[in-house]
Amino acid sequence: MLNGRTHWSVLVLCVLLAGGAGFFFYQTTQLKSSLVTTAQEADDTESHLTQRLAEAVETIQKRDGQLSELENELEETKEDLRDAERTIEEFEEEYRTTINAVKDLNKLSQIDEELLQQYSRVYFLNENYIPERLTQIDEKWVDATKSDEYFLAQAWPFLEDLLEDAERDDIDLRVLSAYRSFDEQAQLKGQYLQTYGEGANTFSADQGYSEHQLGTAVDFTIPALAGQLAGFGDTEAYQWLLDNAYKHGFILSYPKDNAFYVYEPWHWRFVGEDLARDLNRDGRNFYEVPQRELNEYRLELFD
Numbered sequence: 001m002l003n004g005r006t007h008w009s010v011l012v013l014c015v016l017l018a019g020g021a022g023f024f025f026y027q028t029t030q031l032k033s034s035l036v037t038t039a040q041e042a043d044d045t046e047s048h049l050t051q052r053l054a055e056a057v058e059t060i061q062k063r064d065g066q067l068s069e070l071e072n073e074l075e076e077t078k079e080d081l082r083d084a085e086r087t088i089e090e091f092e093e094e095y096r097t098t099i100n101a102v103k104d105l106n107k108l109s110q111i112d113e114e115l116l117q118q119y120s121r122v123y124f125l126n127e128n129y130i131p132e133r134l135t136q137i138d139e140k141w142v143d144a145t146k147s148d149e150y151f152l153a154q155a156w157p158f159l160e161d162l163l164e165d166a167e168r169d170d171i172d173l174r175v176l177s178a179y180r181s182f183d184e185q186a187q188l189k190g191q192y193l194q195t196y197g198e199g200a201n202t203f204s205a206d207q208g209y210s211e212h213q214l215g216t217a218v219d220f221t222i223p224a225l226a227g228q229l230a231g232f233g234d235t236e237a238y239q240w241l242l243d244n245a246y247k248h249g250f251i252l253s254y255p256k257d258n259a260f261y262v263y264e265p266w267h268w269r270f271v272g273e274d275l276a277r278d279l280n281r282d283g284r285n286f287y288e289v290p291q292r293e294l295n296e297y298r299l300e301l302f303d
């Protein structure tokens with residue numbers, strides 16, 4: 001049997017145990033509840049973060065899309081720019097071509113088309129034709145039997161160069177006759193007819209006719225011939241012209257055995273350096289070349 005004191009002690013112990021258990025239980029419950037809350041909060045945080053992450057991914061994807069769209073637009077803009085540059089270049093090229101064509105046309109319009117024209121017994125230069133501008137040939141180059149001789153001003157520097165070139169080679173080349181007007185030519189023909197009768201038609205009057213009226217044809221001689229045409233073909237001066245005249249733009253209009261006219265070794269015509277050089281190189285006669293081919297040299301006639 002327990003005594004009264006023990007009984008109280010047991011009772012107090014029980015109460016204390018119960019209290020402790022209660023407290024423990026209470027604490028556990030509190031802890032549990034706190035853990036649940038924390039877990040809940042963690043869950044909430046996680047889903048919140050997941051959501052934020054998803055949103056962020058979505059935003060990045062959207063930005064990526066926008067970026068590649070911008071890149072495409074940039075590429076297209078660059079392509080447009082290149083197209084525009086090409087268009088400008090093409091336009092500039094076209095502009096230059098047009099300007100050059102206009103310049104050429106302008107230049108061509110200032111070069112008399114008669115200067116490369118072929119004349120024949122049936123096609124003469126108009127009797128009213130007068131060269132644009134004539135220049136008087138320095139007397140030192142004119143044959144002693146003649147005085148005033150004129151040449152087309154634009155072509156004169158080429159003739160002067162030829163005469164100086166001949167002088168350097170000790171060739172006494174002189175101008176016997178250069179520009180002749182229609183009337184002078186008619187007069188001359190009259191004189192020839194008087195002197196030579198109908199035979200005059202075969203050498204001077206008809207052939208040289210138009211070319212002398214142009215102001216770009218010249219009959220050469222040497223002092224020793226004393227103003228006569230005959231015999232020039234046998235001179236050293238003639239040989240020199242055959243070898244060198246083309247360098248100064250002159251050609252022999254009526255060479256030996258040509259199919260068109262009687263041989264005139266003294267009669268030379270200025271046709272420009274390009275054409276004279278090409279004819280010399282190819283061994284062709286001016287009167288054998290189609291007129292349209294000659295016309296292509298007109299632009300460079302005085303170059």
Ligand SMILES: [Zn+2]
Pocket residue numbers: 208212217218219266267268
């Ligand atoms: Zn002549």
